[in-house]
Amino acid sequence: MITLRPSDLAREHGISTQAVRNYERDGFIPPAERTPSGYRIYTEAHAAALRAFLALVPAFGHAAGGRIMNAVNAGDLDDALLVIDRGHHQVLRDRETLAAVRNAVSHLLAEPVPAPDRPAAPAPRTIGELAHRLGVTPATLRNWEGAGILAPARDPATGYRVFQAGDVRDAELAHLLRRGGYPLDHIAAVVRQVRTAGGTEPLAEALEDWRRRLTARGLAMLDASALLSHYLDVLDRARGRRDPE
The missing domain is CATH 1.10.1660.10 (Multidrug-efflux Transporter Regulator; Chain: A; Domain 2)
Structure with a gap:
């Protein structure tokens, strides 16, 4: 399993490591495991979650993107899809x-x-x-x-x-x-x-x-859907519900 540091996730998106920690605190990415000395250990699942969340923000807004990720990380996929459906309906x-x-x-x-x-x-x-x-x-x-x-x-x-x-x-x-x-x-x-x-x-x-602006939002929704789908695949493999391809 590949392990990543907070700085690795932050560097990919040009954000601060504190922002990554805040997203974890708010439940937008899964909780990280810790080393014996207390340092966070992130994995590809965290990287995929962060990519999905940051793509959801321009597509659905920060609050709705957060609710989607909270629901996904809590295993409430139907709740996440309901927020997505409402966003598409509004567009x-x-x-x-x-x-x-x-x-x-x-x-x-x-x-x-x-x-x-x-x-x-x-x-x-x-x-x-x-x-x-x-x-x-x-x-x-x-x-x-x-x-x-x-x-x-x-x-x-x-x-x-x-x-x-x-x-x-x-x-x-x-x-x-x-x-x-x-x-x-x-x-x-x-x-x-x-x-x-x-x-x-x-x-x-x-x-x-x-x-x-509506066209840009529609394209952002497409990008977000692809990245969220990838994150769900990563979660499935991590939870043993699907064999790696």
């Missing part, structure tokens, strides 16, 4: 949300630009006109306003709601997302981002960055 939800928002933004960006010699059609200014344009009821628009999705001004003379071009854009975006089944609080967050970005073009750039 899937993020991808679905991203796709819906990108489709909505693409739709808004594809709105035809009027010719220079023809004035743009006036945007709906009343709640009834906007409701008719979207095919919803005025009560729906009032509900969206209550959820923070819409923030129309009021006519100072009549007190009626006045929907400007930006309000129409927000309503159309909300309508598309609502048809996709997204809850009002999520839609409100997206609309706020559109407003903060100053329009759909900056939001489209932000969504592309979100896509890149």
Whole structure:
């Protein structure tokens, strides 16, 4: 059996030996045996555990990665897989949300630009006109306003709601997302981002960055799965449940 020192594990990942000891203390790698003089003795199982944990962090986050390793080291594989399944489910939800928002933004960006010699059609200014344009009821628009999705001004003379071009854009975006089944609080967050970005073009750039980050996380999940699977194989051999290949 090959034995390793804390410095060997630390050097591989560019971390401190204290970090390795902390990971052992927190149960992310198995407890080390000790020499008669008290020095830790690490093995390939510890090295594989550390590789798996450090790969799990960018894939699932530090806390979830720790829970996965705690469960694996305690022999609770189903608990570990449950945390992994939840992480994959969240990424899937993020991808679905991203796709819906990108489709909505693409739709808004594809709105035809009027010719220079023809004035743009006036945007709906009343709640009834906007409701008719979207095919919803005025009560729906009032509900969206209550959820923070819409923030129309009021006519100072009549007190009626006045929907400007930006309000129409927000309503159309909300309508598309609502048809996709997204809850009002999520839609409100997206609309706020559109407003903060100053329009759909900056939001489209932000969504592309979100896509890149989701891709990176998905690839990190693949790497983490391979290293965790290898660690499980090492544990199986160490515990005598599987013959070495």
